[in-house]
Amino acid sequence: MPLTAQPPASGEPYVLAASLDNARHLSSILRAVHFQDHATCFATASGLRVTVEDAKCIQANAFIQAEIFQEFAVQEESVTFRINLSVLLDCLTIFGSSSLPGTSTALRMCYRGYSYPLMLFLEEGGVVTVCKINTQEPDELLDFDFCSTKVVNKVILQSEGLREAFAELDMTSDVLQITMSPNKPYFRLSTFGNAGSAHLDYPRDSDLMEAFHCNQTQTNRYKISLLKPSTKALALSCKVSIRTDAQGFLSLQYMIRNEDGQICFVEYYCCPDEDVTEAEL
Amino acid sequence: MRFRAKIVDLACLNHFSRVIITIAKLAKICTLRLTVSKLYFILSDKVANGGVSMWCELCQGNFFDEFQMEGVAAEHNEIYLELVPENLSRALKTAQNAKAVKIKLTNKHCPCLRVAVELPSLSSSSRMVTHDIPVGVIPRRLWNDFREPSVPDFDVSIYLPVLKTMKSVVERMKNLSNSIVIEANSSGEMNLKIETDLVSVTTHFKDLGNPPWASEDGCQSSAQSRDLESMAEARIDIKKLQQLLGGQQVNPTKALCNIVSKRIVHFILLHEDVSLQYFIPALA
Numbered sequence: 001m002p003l004t005a006q007p008p009a010s011g012e013p014y015v016l017a018a019s020l021d022n023a024r025h026l027s028s029i030l031r032a033v034h035f036q037d038h039a040t041c042f043a044t045a046s047g048l049r050v051t052v053e054d055a056k057c058i059q060a061n062a063f064i065q066a067e068i069f070q071e072f073a074v075q076e077e078s079v080t081f082r083i084n085l086s087v088l089l090d091c092l093t094i095f096g097s098s099s100l101p102g103t104s105t106a107l108r109m110c111y112r113g114y115s116y117p118l119m120l121f122l123e124e125g126g127v128v129t130v131c132k133i134n135t136q137e138p139d140e141l142l143d144f145d146f147c148s149t150k151v152v153n154k155v156i157l158q159s160e161g162l163r164e165a166f167a168e169l170d171m172t173s174d175v176l177q178i179t180m181s182p183n184k185p186y187f188r189l190s191t192f193g194n195a196g197s198a199h200l201d202y203p204r205d206s207d208l209m210e211a212f213h214c215n216q217t218q219t220n221r222y223k224i225s226l227l228k229p230s231t232k233a234l235a236l237s238c239k240v241s242i243r244t245d246a247q248g249f250l251s252l253q254y255m256i257r258n259e260d261g262q263i264c265f266v267e268y269y270c271c272p273d274e275d276v277t278e279a280e281l
Numbered sequence: 282m283r284f285r286a287k288i289v290d291l292a293c294l295n296h297f298s299r300v301i302i303t304i305a306k307l308a309k310i311c312t313l314r315l316t317v318s319k320l321y322f323i324l325s326d327k328v329a330n331g332g333v334s335m336w337c338e339l340c341q342g343n344f345f346d347e348f349q350m351e352g353v354a355a356e357h358n359e360i361y362l363e364l365v366p367e368n369l370s371r372a373l374k375t376a377q378n379a380k381a382v383k384i385k386l387t388n389k390h391c392p393c394l395r396v397a398v399e400l401p402s403l404s405s406s407s408r409m410v411t412h413d414i415p416v417g418v419i420p421r422r423l424w425n426d427f428r429e430p431s432v433p434d435f436d437v438s439i440y441l442p443v444l445k446t447m448k449s450v451v452e453r454m455k456n457l458s459n460s461i462v463i464e465a466n467s468s469g470e471m472n473l474k475i476e477t478d479l480v481s482v483t484t485h486f487k488d489l490g491n492p493p494w495a496s497e498d499g500c501q502s503s504a505q506s507r508d509l510e511s512m513a514e515a516r517i518d519i520k521k522l523q524q525l526l527g528g529q530q531v532n533p534t535k536a537l538c539n540i541v542s543k544r545i546v547h548f549i550l551l552h553e554d555v556s557l558q559y560f561i562p563a564l565a
Contacts, residue, residue, distance in 0.1 A: 087480050090456045094482065096449035127446060129484040 016043050016079045016111040019071040023107040023122060025258045026064060027092040030085065032236050032256070032266045033060035035229035039085035040138050044078045051141055052085065057271035058226040059142050060233070068262050079111065081135040083118060091131040095124040111135075144269040146243070146251050153180040153214040154243040155187050159234055159254070161208030165189060165200050166231045169224060175273050176224045180244060181217035187242075191224065210239065220248040221273045230254075233266040248272035282360055282418070284315055284386040287347040294382055297344045298373040300337070300555050305366040306528035307335055307559065312419060312427050315350050315360040318342070322366065323427045332562040333521055336430055343554035353421055360386070361424055363417035364394065372396040372412035380407060392416050430560065433547055435539035436513035438494055439465040441548075442486040444536060447473075448526040450484045455519045457482065460564055463522075463538070463546055464514035467491050472512075475519070492537050513540040515563040525559050533557075 020026055033039070033052045042049045047065035066072040095105050108121040120131040169176065173191035180187055187202040187209070204212045230252055234240060237254035244250055252268040288294045304311065304322045314321040320341055326334035341348045352358035376382050376398040383397040393413040400408040419427075441447060450473060454461055458475035465471040469489040475482050525548060539547040548559040 084479055087457060090453045091480070091482060094450055094453045094484065095446060096452075125443075125446065126488075127442070127484060127486055129450065129482060131480060131482045133480045134478070 013075075013112055014073075014110045015075045015113045016109070017071065017073045018048075018069045018107075018109045020069050020107040020109075022104040022259065023092050024104065025068055025260070025262070025264075026107065027089060027097070028236060028258070029062045029064055029256060029264050029266060030089055030092070032233035032254070033062045033229075034085055034089060034232070035060070037084055037086050038082055038136075038139075039088075040080065040082050040141060042078060042080050042138075043074050045072075045074050047072065050085070053139075053142060054226060056142065057223070059144065059269045060229070061267050061269075063265045063267075065264070068258070068264065079113070080138040081111070081114075081118070082138045083133060083135050087133055088118075091120050091129075091133060092122070094122055094129045094131070095127070142269075144249055144251070146245060146249060146269060150245045151243045151251075152216050152246055153218055154211070154241060155180065155202075155209060155214065156211035156239060156241045157187075157202065158208045158210060159237045159240050161202065161206070162240060163231075163234055166234050169228065169231075170195070170198055171224060171228070173224055175221040176227050177219060177221045178242070178244070178250065179217070179219045180214045180242075182214045183217065186212070186214065211241075218244055218248065220244060220250065222250060222270045223273050226270055227268070230268045233268065237266070282353055282386065283349065283351040284360055284384075285347070285349050286341070286345045286384045288344060288382045289346045289380070291379075293344045293346075294373075294376060294379060296554065297339075298370070298376070300339065301366055301370045301373055303528040303557070304335075304337060305370040306524055307333075308366060310363060310365055311335070313362045313364055313416075314427060315352075315362070317350055317358060325426055326560065326562070331518065331521065334430060334560045336558040338556045340554060357421060357424075359424075361419035361427065362386075362392070362394070363419055364414060368412075368414045369394070369396070372398070372414060375400075375410050375412075386416075387413070392418050430558065433539060433541050433545060435547065436542045437465045437467055438492050438537060438539045439467075439469065439471055440490045440492060441536040441538055442471065442489055444526060444529055444532065447486075448523075448529070451519065451523050451526055454482060455523050459519060460516050461519040461522060462514055462516045463540065464512040465489075465538075465540055466512045467509045470512075492535075513542040515540055515543055515546050517546055517561045517563060521561050525561070 030050055033050060036052050036054055040051045045066065047063060050062045051059060053059045103124065105122050105124040110119040117132045117134050122129045170191040170193035172193035177190040179185060185201045186204045189200045191198050202209060233254040236256045238257055239255040241253040249272065250270040254266045256264045256266060258264060288297060308324045312323040314323060318341060320339045322337040324335035326332050350360065352360055379398045379400055381399045385395045387393050387395045394416050396412040396414065398410045400410060402408045454475045457480055458477050462474040469487065469491055471486045471489055473484045533550040533552050535551040537549050543563050545563060546561050550557045
């Protein structure tokens, strides 16, 4: 049989080989960035980063550090490939997506390099599934060049405070407007939909506000359809940091604790909605 | 032609409802055959069904407290009706807490199965909800179309894996491909495989066991003479398999399938009171 269930012993030419006792540690994080079919995977010795982009104005990154895996070996400095994320998720959750206590799917992931498929070996309750997913040439990714020195405003909120707000965003509004200010209203989310405008304020001394560093009053608008997928990351997270830079670029960073209490991050970057800005001029 | 039946026991009623829900998931229209001792839900393998056929058998005594049937004629003491099982399923949904359910064949303006549900109420008189389900009476001359299918001369017979696992796997595979290959051997191994341009996925089940079929005339059946390790396989429509697995409301006591390589897969699901056979033909 050309494809054995057991991968070759170490020393064989897998540029990426990883093992995970609980495949949910990977699949649940990847779901948080699954708003397009395709994703770019980038692996280094530090771990795995999976990037999804849309419309050249939004980018989501899921970071799963090497420590989350039971084994994570990268033979080159970095390994990059593009893959169908919907297919990858269907494979990772082949035994079902419900998290029954006590049962988990074990995963082994192997990649031989450029032009080879990604191999997944999944096992649950003695049943083994082998998946071979074709990979493609990695895309050029946007570089938002968002670093801490360029941040103008930053707040850190407990996710539970934002979850309901994001789940109930008025989707008839084209945009989500975010106002951050050292003065009232401090932190405001606004929508302008068919039924009217809605404003949700979070005062700086709110229990939900873990950190508040706003230096300048900024009001920025972002296309709501682009930000809506971030609700998935918000649902999984315990904390979110919201930062904007001088150009109004938005960074949302979600801290996610998995079933074993380990921490992973998902971040969303979004460009401000330029159409609106022009209309306002 | 007369038919009236009554269920009073809530457990029997719920069990009957679950059977009807399963049938409704497998067939839009099917034939209900009534005999003195049994009910049959039958789907014969017309092209319109995509070639699938179904044979579901229930002993009326296990479900009904009262059951009276008079067929079309004394020497043909049976009734064949064409009905939409979803209609029956919906009617039974209102009966979840019923005191009693009566089913009767009527012919006021057109033939119907009248399902009368007696529901508890706060006042002394019960609430009645009545559903009239239109049915077609199938004439005697067509009864030959609905004969029990025979067990095919299979290459491999094997017990199915835990249905819950099989269902999850097939559900995911359905997102990836339109067809699925079922292969199995006489050493208790079964593989489910899909393969497309994008991805190939194979799930391996082991130690499933092969049911012992007694050969009728003592000579070696083709299943016994075949090499234990060699696989019989058939490529089938994945939606049809998912419908079969998805409709299972209760864990069957026995679940197995017979594979005729490249021709047909014959599924048999046995519960205490119900037996269900489902045939899915192989794709060209």
